[in-house]
Amino acid sequence: MAILVTGGAGYIGSHTVRELVEDGRDVVVYDNLSRGHREAVGEGTPLVVGDINDYIKLKETMQKYAIDSVIHFAAESQVGESMANPEKYYFNNVVGTLNLLKAMKDCDVKKIVFSSSAAVYGEPQEIPITERCPKNPTSVYGRTKLMVEKILVDYDVAYGIRHVALRYFNAAGAHVSGEIGEDHTPETHLIPIIMEVALGKRDKIKIFGTNYPTPDGTCIRDYIHVTDLAKAHILALDWLINGGPSRAYNLGNEKGFSVLEVIETVERITGIKIPREDTSRRLGDPAVLIASSKKITDELGWIPRYTTLDDMVKTAWNWHSKNPNGFNDK
Numbered sequence: 001m002a003i004l005v006t007g008g009a010g011y012i013g014s015h016t017v018r019e020l021v022e023d024g025r026d027v028v029v030y031d032n033l034s035r036g037h038r039e040a041v042g043e044g045t046p047l048v049v050g051d052i053n054d055y056i057k058l059k060e061t062m063q064k065y066a067i068d069s070v071i072h073f074a075a076e077s078q079v080g081e082s083m084a085n086p087e088k089y090y091f092n093n094v095v096g097t098l099n100l101l102k103a104m105k106d107c108d109v110k111k112i113v114f115s116s117s118a119a120v121y122g123e124p125q126e127i128p129i130t131e132r133c134p135k136n137p138t139s140v141y142g143r144t145k146l147m148v149e150k151i152l153v154d155y156d157v158a159y160g161i162r163h164v165a166l167r168y169f170n171a172a173g174a175h176v177s178g179e180i181g182e183d184h185t186p187e188t189h190l191i192p193i194i195m196e197v198a199l200g201k202r203d204k205i206k207i208f209g210t211n212y213p214t215p216d217g218t219c220i221r222d223y224i225h226v227t228d229l230a231k232a233h234i235l236a237l238d239w240l241i242n243g244g245p246s247r248a249y250n251l252g253n254e255k256g257f258s259v260l261e262v263i264e265t266v267e268r269i270t271g272i273k274i275p276r277e278d279t280s281r282r283l284g285d286p287a288v289l290i291a292s293s294k295k296i297t298d299e300l301g302w303i304p305r306y307t308t309l310d311d312m313v314k315t316a317w318n319w320h321s322k323n324p325n326g327f328n329d330k
């Protein structure tokens, strides 16, 4: 009996695989390596190079490895790209998940932990955001995540496939060992971009908007350490293994930091001055996103360990400074 981790060679996927393996679980990674990295998967862990739109390969993999649960990360995840190329997002994120669910149904696999996103909420009506808040995604990416959540509800009712959907806020940091971390091409996320400036790979950080209704005018986000996210997946899986009903949970730290605070934290921790440029707002960026994670703490006992911005920046810097070219350095 093994756990299939789709997208297990990606950023959050590889950190989750690491925690699962350290916990003694039997894991098989399924990844098309379009964004993921072979080097991010530990040596003892089987890696099947395949696409979630390949139903036959999914089914063969489930049968070959006696899969009895799935953690599903594989997805396209860039908001801007999703607006420019919705077809890619609907096919990979929605149709791909339908293929995965069909293979699960045909192989009698009844448990799935799904990577959802704070993007399902869109522009929040209230802060902190609870799971009951209205879901009005403002991007194609967010819509794909919400569509899959709804599909999962229907598959539970009709076929008894139970799920936990985890709505991540801003994943950050890296494994404390510095052996795995964030490596996207192109990079679009704030902390790794600032790291690239610190490493001299970019000349400055562009701040997307300085006139938001926040204390310093820059956007506020809720950063959550990738290892804390990873551990939540194990709790979610155990919830399903123990017979728990389907659930959706937010995952954040319930604390917000502005773009300027993040830049200043990186400067303090690295000792490197980060040149910056004030630029216009990025389309679709809400001013403030802060999670309430009370539900997952109350129901699954999730307690984050790396809760300060310093924790996230220190572990991220450890990874980026040891591997300035990401997994190409491996």
Ligand code: UDP
Residues within 6 Å of the ligand: 170, 188, 189, 190, 191, 193, 205, 206, 207, 208, 209, 219, 220, 221, 259, 282, 285
């Ligand atoms: N951001 C920025 N400059 C950049 C990248 C991001 O000012 O080069 C801001 C962005 O507008 C947002 C925050 O940093 O307010 C976090 O953005 P990121 O893309 O990391 O995550 P998101 O909140 O979009 O999931």
